[in-house]
Amino acid sequence: MYRRGVLVSENDSPLIKSIAVVGGTGKEGSALAKRWALNGYRVIIGSRSADKAEKSAAETNEELNGEYLTGMANEDAVQNAEIIVLSVPYSAHKSTLETIKPYITGKILVDVTVPIQPPNFTTVHVPEGKAASLESQAFLGEDVKVAAAFQNVSFVKLSDPQGDVNCDVLICGDDLGVKQEVMTLVEAAGMRGIDAGPLANAVAVEALTPVILYINKQHKIKSAGIRITGLDD
Protein backbone atom coordinates (compact mmCIF):
# COMPACT_ATOMS: atom_id res chain seq x y z
CA MET A 1 0.00 0.00 0.00
CA TYR A 2 0.95 3.64 -0.40
CA ARG A 3 0.71 6.45 2.09
CA ARG A 4 1.53 10.00 1.07
CA GLY A 5 3.03 8.62 -2.14
CA VAL A 6 5.40 6.22 -0.40
CA LEU A 7 5.26 2.43 -0.48
CA VAL A 8 4.62 1.12 3.04
CA SER A 9 4.36 -2.44 4.29
CA GLU A 10 1.02 -4.06 5.23
CA ASN A 11 1.33 -3.34 8.93
CA ASP A 12 1.65 0.34 8.02
CA SER A 13 5.31 0.76 8.96
CA PRO A 14 7.16 2.35 6.03
CA LEU A 15 9.78 0.32 4.19
CA ILE A 16 11.88 3.46 4.21
CA LYS A 17 13.95 4.12 7.31
CA SER A 18 12.86 5.88 10.49
CA ILE A 19 14.77 9.02 11.44
CA ALA A 20 15.48 10.64 14.78
CA VAL A 21 16.51 14.28 14.51
CA VAL A 22 18.53 14.94 17.65
CA GLY A 23 18.38 18.69 18.23
CA GLY A 24 15.27 18.60 16.08
CA THR A 25 13.68 21.61 17.77
CA GLY A 26 16.34 23.88 16.24
CA LYS A 27 15.91 25.75 12.97
CA GLU A 28 17.92 23.45 10.68
CA GLY A 29 16.78 20.20 12.32
CA SER A 30 13.10 21.06 12.36
CA ALA A 31 13.16 22.18 8.72
CA LEU A 32 14.76 18.88 7.67
CA ALA A 33 12.35 16.88 9.85
CA LYS A 34 9.38 18.58 8.21
CA ARG A 35 10.60 17.77 4.70
CA TRP A 36 11.25 14.10 5.54
CA ALA A 37 7.94 13.68 7.33
CA LEU A 38 6.10 15.11 4.34
CA ASN A 39 7.88 12.53 2.18
CA GLY A 40 6.64 9.55 4.16
CA TYR A 41 9.44 9.03 6.66
CA ARG A 42 8.63 8.25 10.28
CA VAL A 43 10.43 11.15 11.95
CA ILE A 44 11.04 11.64 15.66
CA ILE A 45 12.00 15.06 16.96
CA GLY A 46 14.56 14.67 19.74
CA SER A 47 15.41 17.23 22.38
CA ARG A 48 17.07 17.25 25.80
CA SER A 49 13.57 17.78 27.15
CA ALA A 50 10.81 15.37 26.12
CA ASP A 51 8.24 18.12 26.75
CA LYS A 52 10.00 20.51 24.40
CA ALA A 53 10.28 17.80 21.72
CA GLU A 54 6.59 16.89 22.02
CA LYS A 55 5.57 20.53 21.86
CA SER A 56 7.71 21.16 18.77
CA ALA A 57 6.32 18.04 17.05
CA ALA A 58 2.76 19.10 17.87
CA GLU A 59 3.34 22.59 16.47
CA THR A 60 4.70 21.21 13.20
CA ASN A 61 1.86 18.68 12.96
CA GLU A 62 -0.61 21.53 13.35
CA GLU A 63 1.19 23.54 10.67
CA LEU A 64 1.16 20.55 8.32
CA ASN A 65 -2.38 19.56 9.29
CA GLY A 66 -1.61 15.89 10.05
CA GLU A 67 0.07 13.49 12.46
CA TYR A 68 3.49 13.56 10.84
CA LEU A 69 5.96 13.85 13.70
CA THR A 70 6.42 12.63 17.23
CA GLY A 71 8.62 14.16 19.92
CA MET A 72 10.79 12.37 22.49
CA ALA A 73 13.79 12.92 24.71
CA ASN A 74 17.00 12.44 22.69
CA GLU A 75 17.76 9.02 24.26
CA ASP A 76 14.31 7.65 23.38
CA ALA A 77 14.36 9.21 19.91
CA VAL A 78 17.67 7.46 19.13
CA GLN A 79 16.41 4.12 20.49
CA ASN A 80 13.34 4.30 18.28
CA ALA A 81 14.98 5.18 14.96
CA GLU A 82 17.37 3.63 12.48
CA ILE A 83 19.04 6.77 11.20
CA ILE A 84 20.11 9.47 13.65
CA VAL A 85 20.52 13.04 12.40
CA LEU A 86 22.50 15.25 14.77
CA SER A 87 21.81 18.97 14.48
CA VAL A 88 22.99 20.83 17.56
CA PRO A 89 25.11 23.93 18.24
CA TYR A 90 28.76 22.91 18.46
CA SER A 91 28.81 23.87 22.15
CA ALA A 92 26.34 21.02 22.82
CA HIS A 93 27.96 18.52 20.44
CA LYS A 94 30.12 16.56 22.88
CA SER A 95 27.51 16.40 25.65
CA THR A 96 24.81 15.27 23.22
CA LEU A 97 27.07 12.51 21.90
CA GLU A 98 27.60 11.37 25.49
CA THR A 99 23.84 11.23 26.02
CA ILE A 100 23.07 9.20 22.92
CA LYS A 101 26.15 6.94 22.82
CA PRO A 102 24.55 4.04 24.78
CA TYR A 103 21.67 3.79 22.30
CA ILE A 104 23.30 4.36 18.91
CA THR A 105 25.42 1.22 18.41
CA GLY A 106 24.90 -0.29 14.94
CA LYS A 107 23.06 2.77 13.65
CA ILE A 108 23.90 5.53 11.19
CA LEU A 109 24.73 9.02 12.44
CA VAL A 110 24.35 11.88 9.99
CA ASP A 111 26.16 14.79 11.58
CA VAL A 112 24.94 18.24 10.52
CA THR A 113 26.91 20.09 13.20
CA VAL A 114 29.16 23.00 12.22
CA PRO A 115 32.04 23.74 14.63
CA ILE A 116 31.36 27.48 14.86
CA GLN A 117 32.63 29.46 17.83
CA PRO A 118 30.13 32.22 18.68
CA PRO A 119 30.22 35.14 18.31
CA ASN A 120 32.51 34.52 15.29
CA PHE A 121 29.88 32.99 13.03
CA THR A 122 31.66 34.13 9.88
CA THR A 123 35.18 32.90 10.66
CA VAL A 124 36.31 29.30 10.21
CA HIS A 125 37.14 27.53 13.45
CA VAL A 126 39.00 24.23 13.14
CA PRO A 127 38.14 22.11 16.20
CA GLU A 128 40.61 19.84 17.94
CA GLY A 129 39.44 16.81 15.95
CA LYS A 130 39.51 18.88 12.72
CA ALA A 131 35.76 18.43 12.08
CA ALA A 132 32.72 17.89 14.30
CA SER A 133 31.79 14.74 12.39
CA LEU A 134 35.33 13.34 12.75
CA GLU A 135 35.02 14.00 16.48
CA SER A 136 31.71 12.11 16.48
CA GLN A 137 33.25 9.12 14.72
CA ALA A 138 36.23 9.09 17.09
CA PHE A 139 33.99 9.33 20.16
CA LEU A 140 31.33 6.81 19.10
CA GLY A 141 33.74 4.21 17.72
CA GLU A 142 33.56 1.89 14.75
CA ASP A 143 30.17 0.37 15.61
CA VAL A 144 28.52 3.61 14.56
CA LYS A 145 28.82 4.74 10.94
CA VAL A 146 29.10 8.50 10.72
CA ALA A 147 28.39 10.63 7.67
CA ALA A 148 28.46 14.42 7.34
CA ALA A 149 25.86 16.32 5.33
CA PHE A 150 23.51 19.35 5.15
CA GLN A 151 25.94 21.84 6.76
CA ASN A 152 25.78 24.32 3.89
CA VAL A 153 22.02 24.50 3.48
CA SER A 154 20.23 27.66 4.61
CA PHE A 155 17.42 26.90 7.06
CA VAL A 156 15.57 29.88 5.62
CA LYS A 157 15.22 28.11 2.26
CA LEU A 158 14.78 24.71 3.90
CA SER A 159 11.91 25.75 6.16
CA ASP A 160 9.49 26.16 3.27
CA PRO A 161 8.94 22.49 2.38
CA GLN A 162 7.94 23.34 -1.19
CA GLY A 163 10.73 25.87 -1.74
CA ASP A 164 13.71 25.39 -4.05
CA VAL A 165 16.77 25.20 -1.81
CA ASN A 166 19.24 25.98 -4.63
CA CYS A 167 22.14 24.35 -2.79
CA ASP A 168 23.92 21.05 -3.32
CA VAL A 169 24.48 18.80 -0.32
CA LEU A 170 28.02 17.47 -0.04
CA ILE A 171 28.03 14.05 1.62
CA CYS A 172 31.18 12.75 3.34
CA GLY A 173 31.64 9.34 4.91
CA ASP A 174 33.88 6.31 4.99
CA ASP A 175 31.13 3.78 4.16
CA LEU A 176 29.70 3.78 0.66
CA GLY A 177 26.43 2.12 1.70
CA VAL A 178 25.87 4.75 4.37
CA LYS A 179 26.54 7.51 1.87
CA GLN A 180 23.90 5.96 -0.40
CA GLU A 181 21.39 6.01 2.50
CA VAL A 182 22.21 9.67 3.07
CA MET A 183 21.86 10.38 -0.65
CA THR A 184 18.29 9.04 -0.41
CA LEU A 185 17.62 11.35 2.55
CA VAL A 186 19.02 14.34 0.64
CA GLU A 187 16.80 13.65 -2.34
CA ALA A 188 13.78 13.08 -0.10
CA ALA A 189 14.41 16.56 1.31
CA GLY A 190 14.36 17.96 -2.23
CA MET A 191 18.04 18.54 -2.88
CA ARG A 192 20.88 17.17 -4.99
CA GLY A 193 23.39 15.12 -3.01
CA ILE A 194 27.01 14.79 -4.12
CA ASP A 195 29.45 12.22 -2.78
CA ALA A 196 32.26 14.44 -1.48
CA GLY A 197 34.61 11.70 -0.36
CA PRO A 198 35.78 10.21 2.92
CA LEU A 199 34.73 11.60 6.31
CA ALA A 200 38.10 13.43 6.43
CA ASN A 201 36.70 15.71 3.71
CA ALA A 202 34.04 16.97 6.13
CA VAL A 203 36.70 19.48 7.17
CA ALA A 204 36.00 21.31 3.91
CA VAL A 205 32.23 21.00 4.10
CA GLU A 206 31.95 22.13 7.72
CA ALA A 207 34.42 25.00 7.17
CA LEU A 208 32.42 26.20 4.20
CA THR A 209 29.48 27.18 6.41
CA PRO A 210 31.15 30.21 8.09
CA VAL A 211 32.25 31.27 4.59
CA ILE A 212 28.62 31.11 3.43
CA LEU A 213 27.52 33.04 6.53
CA TYR A 214 30.19 35.67 5.74
CA ILE A 215 28.89 35.96 2.18
CA ASN A 216 25.31 36.27 3.51
CA LYS A 217 26.40 39.14 5.73
CA GLN A 218 28.33 40.93 2.98
CA HIS A 219 25.47 40.65 0.50
CA LYS A 220 22.71 41.26 3.09
CA ILE A 221 21.02 37.98 2.20
CA LYS A 222 20.09 34.93 4.26
CA SER A 223 20.44 32.02 1.93
CA ALA A 224 23.66 31.84 -0.03
CA GLY A 225 24.52 28.26 -0.94
CA ILE A 226 26.84 26.28 -3.16
CA ARG A 227 26.58 24.33 -6.37
CA ILE A 228 29.12 21.97 -7.84
CA THR A 229 29.60 22.81 -11.52
CA GLY A 230 30.94 20.75 -14.41
CA LEU A 231 29.20 17.46 -13.61
CA ASP A 232 27.53 17.41 -17.01
CA ASP A 233 30.69 18.24 -19.00
Added chain:
Amino acid sequence: MYRRGVLVSENDSPLIKSIAVVGGTGKEGSALAKRWALNGYRVIIGSRSADKAEKSAAETNEELNGEYLTGMANEDAVQNAEIIVLSVPYSAHKSTLETIKPYITGKILVDVTVPIQPPNFTTVHVPEGKAASLESQAFLGEDVKVAAAFQNVSFVKLSDPQGDVNCDVLICGDDLGVKQEVMTLVEAAGMRGIDAGPLANAVAVEALTPVILYINKQHKIKSAGIRITGLDD
Protein backbone atom coordinates in the same frame (compact mmCIF):
# COMPACT_ATOMS: atom_id res chain seq x y z
CA MET B 1 47.46 55.38 -24.77
CA TYR B 2 46.01 51.90 -25.02
CA ARG B 3 47.78 48.62 -25.59
CA ARG B 4 45.80 45.45 -26.08
CA GLY B 5 42.72 47.29 -24.90
CA VAL B 6 44.26 48.47 -21.63
CA LEU B 7 45.08 52.04 -20.67
CA VAL B 8 48.84 52.40 -20.20
CA SER B 9 50.88 55.42 -19.15
CA GLU B 10 52.97 57.44 -21.62
CA ASN B 11 56.21 55.68 -20.83
CA ASP B 12 54.50 52.45 -21.78
CA SER B 13 54.33 50.94 -18.28
CA PRO B 14 50.76 49.84 -17.61
CA LEU B 15 48.79 51.59 -14.91
CA ILE B 16 47.63 48.17 -13.85
CA LYS B 17 49.92 46.19 -11.59
CA SER B 18 52.76 43.92 -12.59
CA ILE B 19 52.49 40.28 -11.53
CA ALA B 20 55.12 37.64 -10.78
CA VAL B 21 53.77 34.10 -10.90
CA VAL B 22 56.11 32.11 -8.67
CA GLY B 23 55.82 28.50 -9.77
CA GLY B 24 54.54 29.92 -13.04
CA THR B 25 55.79 27.00 -15.12
CA GLY B 26 53.19 24.72 -13.49
CA LYS B 27 49.77 24.02 -14.98
CA GLU B 28 47.69 26.34 -12.79
CA GLY B 29 50.26 29.15 -12.67
CA SER B 30 50.95 29.20 -16.40
CA ALA B 31 47.25 29.17 -17.24
CA LEU B 32 46.64 32.18 -14.97
CA ALA B 33 49.74 33.97 -16.33
CA LYS B 34 48.48 33.55 -19.88
CA ARG B 35 45.07 35.03 -19.06
CA TRP B 36 46.55 38.05 -17.27
CA ALA B 37 49.13 38.69 -19.99
CA LEU B 38 46.39 38.65 -22.63
CA ASN B 39 44.53 41.24 -20.56
CA GLY B 40 47.39 43.74 -20.56
CA TYR B 41 49.22 42.85 -17.36
CA ARG B 42 52.99 42.72 -17.32
CA VAL B 43 53.50 39.14 -16.16
CA ILE B 44 56.74 37.48 -15.12
CA ILE B 45 56.94 33.70 -14.97
CA GLY B 46 59.06 32.68 -11.99
CA SER B 47 60.77 29.33 -11.48
CA ARG B 48 63.59 27.96 -9.36
CA SER B 49 65.56 27.87 -12.60
CA ALA B 50 65.77 31.05 -14.69
CA ASP B 51 66.33 28.90 -17.79
CA LYS B 52 63.15 26.95 -17.20
CA ALA B 53 61.18 30.17 -16.60
CA GLU B 54 62.55 31.78 -19.79
CA LYS B 55 61.78 28.67 -21.80
CA SER B 56 58.21 28.49 -20.46
CA ALA B 57 57.62 32.20 -21.18
CA ALA B 58 59.00 31.80 -24.71
CA GLU B 59 56.72 28.83 -25.38
CA THR B 60 53.65 30.72 -24.22
CA ASN B 61 54.67 33.79 -26.24
CA GLU B 62 54.95 31.61 -29.31
CA GLU B 63 51.54 30.09 -28.61
CA LEU B 64 50.02 33.54 -28.19
CA ASN B 65 52.00 35.01 -31.10
CA GLY B 66 53.38 38.02 -29.20
CA GLU B 67 55.85 39.16 -26.54
CA TYR B 68 53.50 38.79 -23.60
CA LEU B 69 55.56 37.15 -20.87
CA THR B 70 59.08 37.17 -19.53
CA GLY B 71 60.73 34.46 -17.44
CA MET B 72 63.06 34.88 -14.46
CA ALA B 73 64.35 33.05 -11.41
CA ASN B 74 61.79 33.35 -8.57
CA GLU B 75 63.89 35.89 -6.63
CA ASP B 76 64.18 38.22 -9.65
CA ALA B 77 60.54 37.75 -10.59
CA VAL B 78 59.45 38.85 -7.11
CA GLN B 79 61.79 41.86 -7.11
CA ASN B 80 60.39 43.02 -10.43
CA ALA B 81 56.67 42.79 -9.68
CA GLU B 82 54.13 44.40 -7.38
CA ILE B 83 51.80 41.44 -6.90
CA ILE B 84 53.23 37.98 -6.26
CA VAL B 85 51.13 34.94 -7.08
CA LEU B 86 52.39 31.74 -5.46
CA SER B 87 51.40 28.52 -7.22
CA VAL B 88 53.62 25.64 -6.13
CA PRO B 89 53.06 22.09 -4.90
CA TYR B 90 52.66 22.13 -1.13
CA SER B 91 55.91 20.16 -0.75
CA ALA B 92 57.77 23.19 -2.17
CA HIS B 93 55.72 25.82 -0.31
CA LYS B 94 57.97 26.43 2.68
CA SER B 95 61.24 26.40 0.72
CA THR B 96 59.83 28.77 -1.91
CA LEU B 97 58.68 31.19 0.81
CA GLU B 98 62.23 31.10 2.22
CA THR B 99 63.64 31.94 -1.22
CA ILE B 100 61.35 34.91 -1.86
CA LYS B 101 61.08 36.32 1.67
CA PRO B 102 63.96 38.82 1.32
CA TYR B 103 62.34 40.43 -1.74
CA ILE B 104 58.65 40.49 -0.93
CA THR B 105 58.40 43.07 1.88
CA GLY B 106 55.61 45.58 1.26
CA LYS B 107 54.11 43.54 -1.56
CA ILE B 108 50.95 41.48 -1.95
CA LEU B 109 51.12 37.69 -1.95
CA VAL B 110 48.23 35.82 -3.55
CA ASP B 111 48.64 32.24 -2.39
CA VAL B 112 47.12 29.62 -4.70
CA THR B 113 48.77 26.68 -2.94
CA VAL B 114 46.65 23.73 -1.81
CA PRO B 115 48.07 21.68 1.10
CA ILE B 116 47.58 18.31 -0.58
CA GLN B 117 49.65 15.32 0.55
CA PRO B 118 50.36 13.08 -2.46
CA PRO B 119 49.33 10.47 -3.28
CA ASN B 120 46.10 11.37 -1.43
CA PHE B 121 44.93 14.05 -3.83
CA THR B 122 41.28 13.47 -3.00
CA THR B 123 41.48 13.58 0.81
CA VAL B 124 41.62 16.80 2.82
CA HIS B 125 44.91 17.31 4.66
CA VAL B 126 44.93 20.04 7.30
CA PRO B 127 48.51 21.34 7.58
CA GLU B 128 50.12 22.38 10.86
CA GLY B 129 49.22 26.04 10.27
CA LYS B 130 45.66 25.04 9.23
CA ALA B 131 46.04 26.50 5.71
CA ALA B 132 48.97 27.07 3.36
CA SER B 133 48.11 30.76 3.08
CA LEU B 134 47.95 31.13 6.86
CA GLU B 135 51.39 29.54 7.01
CA SER B 136 52.59 32.06 4.41
CA GLN B 137 51.25 34.98 6.44
CA ALA B 138 52.81 33.65 9.65
CA PHE B 139 56.18 33.05 7.97
CA LEU B 140 56.37 36.31 6.00
CA GLY B 141 55.12 38.56 8.79
CA GLU B 142 52.91 41.62 8.80
CA ASP B 143 54.86 43.55 6.17
CA VAL B 144 53.48 41.23 3.51
CA LYS B 145 49.75 41.15 2.88
CA VAL B 146 48.60 37.65 2.03
CA ALA B 147 45.38 36.70 0.26
CA ALA B 148 44.19 33.26 -0.81
CA ALA B 149 42.46 32.68 -4.15
CA PHE B 150 42.13 30.46 -7.25
CA GLN B 151 42.52 27.11 -5.41
CA ASN B 152 39.27 25.67 -6.73
CA VAL B 153 39.71 26.48 -10.41
CA SER B 154 40.46 23.63 -12.81
CA PHE B 155 43.62 24.29 -14.84
CA VAL B 156 41.97 22.36 -17.68
CA LYS B 157 39.30 25.04 -18.06
CA LEU B 158 41.73 27.84 -17.22
CA SER B 159 44.29 26.90 -19.87
CA ASP B 160 42.02 27.90 -22.75
CA PRO B 161 42.17 31.69 -22.35
CA GLN B 162 38.83 32.15 -24.13
CA GLY B 163 37.08 29.30 -22.30
CA ASP B 164 34.32 29.71 -19.74
CA VAL B 165 35.77 28.55 -16.42
CA ASN B 166 32.35 28.06 -14.78
CA CYS B 167 33.78 28.38 -11.26
CA ASP B 168 33.64 31.19 -8.74
CA VAL B 169 36.87 32.30 -7.08
CA LEU B 170 36.61 32.64 -3.30
CA ILE B 171 38.98 35.34 -2.05
CA CYS B 172 40.17 35.33 1.57
CA GLY B 173 42.34 37.94 3.24
CA ASP B 174 42.58 40.23 6.24
CA ASP B 175 43.04 43.45 4.21
CA LEU B 176 40.07 44.78 2.30
CA GLY B 177 42.18 46.79 -0.15
CA VAL B 178 44.23 43.72 -0.99
CA LYS B 179 41.06 41.70 -1.55
CA GLN B 180 39.91 44.39 -3.97
CA GLU B 181 43.21 44.10 -5.88
CA VAL B 182 42.72 40.34 -6.06
CA MET B 183 39.12 40.82 -7.21
CA THR B 184 40.49 42.83 -10.15
CA LEU B 185 42.90 39.99 -10.96
CA VAL B 186 40.08 37.44 -10.81
CA GLU B 187 37.93 39.44 -13.18
CA ALA B 188 40.89 40.04 -15.51
CA ALA B 189 41.27 36.25 -15.67
CA GLY B 190 37.62 35.96 -16.71
CA MET B 191 36.01 34.76 -13.49
CA ARG B 192 33.67 35.96 -10.76
CA GLY B 193 35.44 36.72 -7.50
CA ILE B 194 33.63 36.53 -4.16
CA ASP B 195 34.91 37.97 -0.90
CA ALA B 196 34.98 34.88 1.33
CA GLY B 197 36.12 36.57 4.52
CA PRO B 198 39.29 36.74 6.58
CA LEU B 199 42.41 34.74 5.75
CA ALA B 200 41.31 32.22 8.42
CA ASN B 201 38.55 31.20 6.00
CA ALA B 202 41.17 29.96 3.53
CA VAL B 203 40.94 26.70 5.51
CA ALA B 204 37.60 26.10 3.77
CA VAL B 205 38.73 27.20 0.34
CA GLU B 206 41.95 25.18 0.35
CA ALA B 207 40.20 22.10 1.77
CA LEU B 208 37.57 22.29 -0.95
CA THR B 209 40.12 21.43 -3.64
CA PRO B 210 40.61 17.74 -2.65
CA VAL B 211 36.79 17.50 -2.49
CA ILE B 212 36.59 18.82 -6.06
CA LEU B 213 39.33 16.40 -7.15
CA TYR B 214 37.36 13.56 -5.51
CA ILE B 215 34.23 14.61 -7.39
CA ASN B 216 36.24 14.77 -10.65
CA LYS B 217 37.43 11.22 -10.07
CA GLN B 218 33.96 9.88 -9.20
CA HIS B 219 32.34 11.50 -12.22
CA LYS B 220 35.28 10.84 -14.59
CA ILE B 221 35.60 14.54 -15.41
CA LYS B 222 38.47 17.02 -15.07
CA SER B 223 36.86 20.29 -14.30
CA ALA B 224 34.31 20.29 -11.51
CA GLY B 225 34.09 23.67 -9.84
CA ILE B 226 31.90 25.61 -7.43
CA ARG B 227 29.38 28.39 -7.65
CA ILE B 228 27.94 30.43 -4.81
CA THR B 229 24.17 30.58 -5.21
CA GLY B 230 21.60 32.99 -3.80
CA LEU B 231 23.52 36.24 -4.39
CA ASP B 232 20.69 37.64 -6.50
CA ASP B 233 17.91 36.67 -4.07
